[in-house]
Amino acid sequence: VQPVPKPTRRRALFAVAGILAGAAGVASFYALFAPKPGAGVPVLALSLPDVAGREQALEQWRGKVLVVNFWATWCAPCREEIPDFVRLQDELGAKGLQFVGIAIDQADKVGQFQKEFSINYPLLIGGYGAIELSRALGNRLGALPFTALVGRDGDVAYVHMGPLKEAQLRALANKLL
Amino acid sequence: MRAPRWVDLSLALMLLASVPAAAGELLAPGKAFRARAKAVDARTVTVRFEIAPGYYLYRDKFRFAVEPGALAPAAVDIPRGATKEDPFFGRVETFRRNVSVRLTLPESVGRGPVTIVADSQGCADIGVCFPPFRQELSVTLSAPRPGRG
Numbered sequence: 001v002q003p004v005p006k007p008t009r010r011r012a013l014f015a016v017a018g019i020l021a022g023a024a025g026v027a028s029f030y031a032l033f034a035p036k037p038g039a040g041v042p043v044l045a046l047s048l049p050d051v052a053g054r055e056q057a058l059e060q061w062r063g064k065v066l067v068v069n070f071w072a073t074w075c076a077p078c079r080e081e082i083p084d085f086v087r088l089q090d091e092l093g094a095k096g097l098q099f100v101g102i103a104i105d106q107a108d109k110v111g112q113f114q115k116e117f118s119i120n121y122p123l124l125i126g127g128y129g130a131i132e133l134s135r136a137l138g139n140r141l142g143a144l145p146f147t148a149l150v151g152r153d154g155d156v157a158y159v160h161m162g163p164l165k166e167a168q169l170r171a172l173a174n175k176l177l
Numbered sequence: 178m179r180a181p182r183w184v185d186l187s188l189a190l191m192l193l194a195s196v197p198a199a200a201g202e203l204l205a206p207g208k209a210f211r212a213r214a215k216a217v218d219a220r221t222v223t224v225r226f227e228i229a230p231g232y233y234l235y236r237d238k239f240r241f242a243v244e245p246g247a248l249a250p251a252a253v254d255i256p257r258g259a260t261k262e263d264p265f266f267g268r269v270e271t272f273r274r275n276v277s278v279r280l281t282l283p284e285s286v287g288r289g290p291v292t293i294v295a296d297s298q299g300c301a302d303i304g305v306c307f308p309p310f311r312q313e314l315s316v317t318l319s320a321p322r323p324g325r326g
Contacts, residue, residue, distance in 0.1 A: 073265060074238075077304035104308055113265065131308055141205055143305040161203070163304040 001160040001172065002138060004039050041136050043068060044154045048102065048124035051111040056124055064098040065176040066150040067169070070126070070134045072105045073113050077163050078145040082117060084166040088173065089121045095177050096152070102126040102133075104144060151176045203301060204229055206310040214293045214314035217279075220251075220286070222316055224295050225277040231302045236270035238298035238309060243282055243291055252281035271299075282318070290317045 043066070047057040058066070069085065071078035082101075089099045099121035103110045107125045114123050126133070131142045138159045139146040149158040149172055158172055209232040214224045224241070228234055236258040241250050255278050258270030280293065293314040300306035 072306070072308070074235075074298070075300070075306035076263065077300065077306060079265060080304075116265075128308060141203055141307070143203060143301075143307055145305065161305060 001158050001164070001168065003158055004138075004156045039156070041133075041156055042154075043133075043137070043148060043150050043156055046133065048126055048130070049107070050122055050124055051107050051114055053107065056122060058100065061098045061100065062154055063152055064096045065152060065173055066148075067097065067099045067173065068148045068150060069099065069101050070104065070130060070139070070144055070146040071101055072103055072144055073109045074105065075144045079113075079117075081145060081163045082119065084164075084169070086118070086120050088166065088170060092170075092173055092177065093120075097173050097177060100124065102130050104128060104130055149173065149176060203303065203305065204232070206299070206307040207312065209301065209307075210234060210297055210299055210310060210312075212295050212297070212312045212314060214295075214316040216316050216318050219288060219318050220282045220284075222280045222282060222293060222318075223277050224280060224293060224314065225275060226272070226297060227275050228273055228299070230274075232299055233271045233273050233302075234276065234297050234299035236272065238296070239278060240296035240309075241278070241280055242294040243280075243286055244294055244313075245292075246285070247294075248283045248286065250280040251283045252279075254279040254281075286318070288318050290315060292316075 044058045044062055047055055050056050067085070071082070073079065085099050088097065101119070101121065101123040103123055104126055110123050110125060113119070134146045135142055137146070137148050137156060139161055143161055145163060146161045147159070147164055148156050151157045157176055209229045210226050212224055212226045214222050216222055226234060236255055239253070239255060241253055242248060243250060256276065258272045258276070260268055260270050263269045293316060295312045295314055296309050298307065298309040
């Protein structure tokens with residue numbers, strides 16, 4: 001998990017991310033020292049169609065803690081962490097946590113997946129263009145899954161490439177809630 | 178100065194413990210799935226993917242075209258991969274280490290230099306996948322075709 005620093009709390013976030021990432025064993029030299037990934041990227045300005053083709057602006061979730069997950073049905077590790085997301089959405093949704101999936105995928109496949117696995121949060125269709133947004137957020141290699149946590153103020157607080165452990169994600173979400 | 182030393186040590190341990198599986202160590206798809214093309218004869222090219230340890234490619238995600246002209250190969254011969262059961266897609270085949278794909282080029286491709294446009298899609302065992310990735314491979318079809326030219 002890469003913290004996305006605000007100048008005033010950079011050191012604190014750095015320390016927290018180090019502890020969390022170290023505990024989970026997924027930190028990396030890159031993750032700790034990459035310069036300000038995702039800082040200032042206006043994620044809430046994004047608008048994408050949902051599986052029914054209706055345009056959904058992320059701005060509608062301003063004020064919530066957003067977990068924006070870039071994924072695809074063709075990405076097995078992406079699918080594997082989705083049951084955790086469904087559980088956390090159930091558990092923390094009332095507190096203001098909102099998951100949004102951005103699928104680098106076709107709407108029909110995503111719709112099928114949404115039904116089959118009873119996804120309780122919106123899945124938007126990003127197409128390959130959405131990979132570029134994730135690159136802007138620090139996803140240097142355009143790999144999936146890639147997840148960004150956006151605070152209630154609309155600023156990106158953390159970004160992470162690869163699967164997130166449920167406990168790790170819960171801890172990060174609780175910090176922002 | 179006990180605290181700073183403790184911080185330094187824990188940071189060092191964290192880095193040591195986490196580096197092998199780290200996201201920062203992830204290879205770019207061009208390095209993880211490096212392809213090269215080799216002419217076999219005037220109409221046959223093999224495209225060999227060298228797959229880095231810890232990475233794999235999906236058999237049904239290969240796409241090939243021949244430039245100039247965005248021509249589809251007349252035939253694409255991909256060996257069988259290792260099968261695994263995917264809960265969403267059913268039976269899928271994957272390759273590790275390497276795979277050689279044999280392309281029969283269309284009649285309209287002449288002799289000389291062509292570019293093979295090779296799309297592949299794969300994942301890394303650390304739990305990430307790459308979107309379909311394109312490599313453009315130059316190859317010169319030099320061998321004369323029997324009974325022609």
